Amino acid sequence: MSDRNTEFFPKQLQEFITSSFLYLDQDPYENNRIFFENAGGALRLKSVVEAQSRLSALPDCPERTHDIALGIRKVIEQGTKDIRLFLNAKAGSVATSLTASKLMFEMVTTVAAASQHGNIVTTAIEHPSSYDACQFAAEQYNHELRVAKADPTSGNIPISNILELVDDQTVLVSVILTSNITGAMHDIQKYAAEIKQKNSQTIIMVDGVQGAPHGVIDVDDWKIDALNIAPYKMFGNRGVGFAYLSDRIASLPHHRLLATDKDNWNVGSPTPADFASFTKVIDYICEIGHYFNPTDDRRKLIVEGINRIHLQEQAILNRLVNGTSEMNGTKDISNVTVHFEEVNGVNQDLILALTFDNISCADVVQKYGENNILVYARESSSHYSKRILEAVNLNAIVRVSPIHCHTPEDVDKFLEVTRLIAEGNV
Numbered sequence: 001m002s003d004r005n006t007e008f009f010p011k012q013l014q015e016f017i018t019s020s021f022l023y024l025d026q027d028p029y030e031n032n033r034i035f036f037e038n039a040g041g042a043l044r045l046k047s048v049v050e051a052q053s054r055l056s057a058l059p060d061c062p063e064r065t066h067d068i069a070l071g072i073r074k075v076i077e078q079g080t081k082d083i084r085l086f087l088n089a090k091a092g093s094v095a096t097s098l099t100a101s102k103l104m105f106e107m108v109t110t111v112a113a114a115s116q117h118g119n120i121v122t123t124a125i126e127h128p129s130s131y132d133a134c135q136f137a138a139e140q141y142n143h144e145l146r147v148a149k150a151d152p153t154s155g156n157i158p159i160s161n162i163l164e165l166v167d168d169q170t171v172l173v174s175v176i177l178t179s180n181i182t183g184a185m186h187d188i189q190k191y192a193a194e195i196k197q198k199n200s201q202t203i204i205m206v207d208g209v210q211g212a213p214h215g216v217i218d219v220d221d222w223k224i225d226a227l228n229i230a231p232y233k234m235f236g237n238r239g240v241g242f243a244y245l246s247d248r249i250a251s252l253p254h255h256r257l258l259a260t261d262k263d264n265w266n267v268g269s270p271t272p273a274d275f276a277s278f279t280k281v282i283d284y285i286c287e288i289g290h291y292f293n294p295t296d297d298r299r300k301l302i303v304e305g306i307n308r309i310h311l312q313e314q315a316i317l318n319r320l321v322n323g324t325s326e327m328n329g330t331k332d333i334s335n336v337t338v339h340f341e342e343v344n345g346v347n348q349d350l351i352l353a354l355t356f357d358n359i360s361c362a363d364v365v366q367k368y369g370e371n372n373i374l375v376y377a378r379e380s381s382s383h384y385s386k387r388i389l390e391a392v393n394l395n396a397i398v399r400v401s402p403i404h405c406h407t408p409e410d411v412d413k414f415l416e417v418t419r420l421i422a423e424g425n426v
């Protein structure tokens with residue numbers, strides 16, 4: 001696409017980024033490895049792992065009043081502030097749980113339980129965490145489940161396919177920000193506005209897990225009711241998910257320790273290490289933002305940082321697809337098909353969905369692995385992929401998911417290996 005950015009990070013910034021990550025070029029067994037599987041769990045920041053272990057070492061309960069307890073409370077407060085800033089959640093509640101999926105189930109079920117018989121609209125490319133939550137809640141609370149169809153060429157859900165299902169009985173619309181399989185990105189602000197035009201009362205919930213590390217999130221501006229994220233997909237740790245809930249839905253009857261506020265969604269004691277490490281993720285994003293726009297405003301730094309990450313990722317995607325004057329990109333390598341990207345243009349996340357004419361996706365993944373490149377095959381044999389692949393008329397893809405910390409050299413190595421695999425020479 002001509003309007004896609006092609007410029008990579010400046011050298012000094014790239015050096016900072018390279019030095020910030022663990023296992024960027026080598027796996028824990030000290031084997032060389034290019035990790036292009038970040039949609040399965042992103043490369044981790046050193047600072048995140050350090051903060052996690054520092055806070056995990058403390059036995060103190062933050063509810064006490066001694067100095068260490070007060071310090072831990074500050075960490076939790078800062079982490080909560082950072083979640084709000086990252087999402088631009090000016091009002092509403094922030095919820096934490098072990099996984100993003102668990103939060104989605106809680107949120108969907110709470111809304112479904114609070115409404116009379118109506119319908120729930122979801123989409124064919126939702127991750128099972130939101131799709132299954134909608135199906136479960138529809139069955140449990142007597143709502144009709146309606147599923148918006150995908151456009152197989154782009155791997156996205158056209159807004160018209162959602163709107164035709166929304167009526168005055170629609171209780172809830174669940175739509176994914178960015179597909180973790182096709183890489184298609186949805187303009188949630190536009191989608192939410194059009195859905196609300198059809199039914200101003202319907203609740204809009206967004207799965208932000210894949211989109212969060214790659215583009216700016218603004219729940220205030222988008223006027224949605226809920227959105228979840230998973231830090232382990234955004235350079236943070238596994239074991240926690242966060243969600244935003246609007247004032248409107250935060251106080252609906254839900255699982256809650258009854259002595260706490262009506263809009264409190266945190267059941268039981270918080271894990272301080274999760275907050276400390278999320279603050280480190282935000283510090284890192286801000287550091288990138290600061291390189292381009294030295295301001296003291298943390299939200300502005302987040303926006304700048306994420307926008308710069310997005311631009312770098314568009315440059316990586318461009319090189320992956322179009323190559324260089326010396327090297328063919330994936331779109332020009334014989335026997336390789338690139339799905340979705342051309343139709344999506346700049347609305348394609350840094351996820352490349354490939355198939356090879358002469359070799360199965362599982363074998364391709366194996367061959368990349370033998371050449372020190374980690375990618376993943378999404379196959380219809382997996383519950384996580386089946387419905388989504390069927391929605392776009394495929395039964396398997398090789399998913400290639402680098403992130404912004406990767407370099408043109410990484411891409412070139414990947415292209416070289418791709419050519420050899422496609423020629424049957426490795």
Ligand SMILES: Cc1ncc(COP(=O)(O)O)c(C=O)c1O
Pocket residue numbers: 039040099100101102127129176178179180207209210230241
């Ligand atoms: C788009 C998307 N949504 C939700 C999830 C669920 O995340 P978790 O398994 O951490 O609950 C994932 C995980 O792969 C995902 O990719």
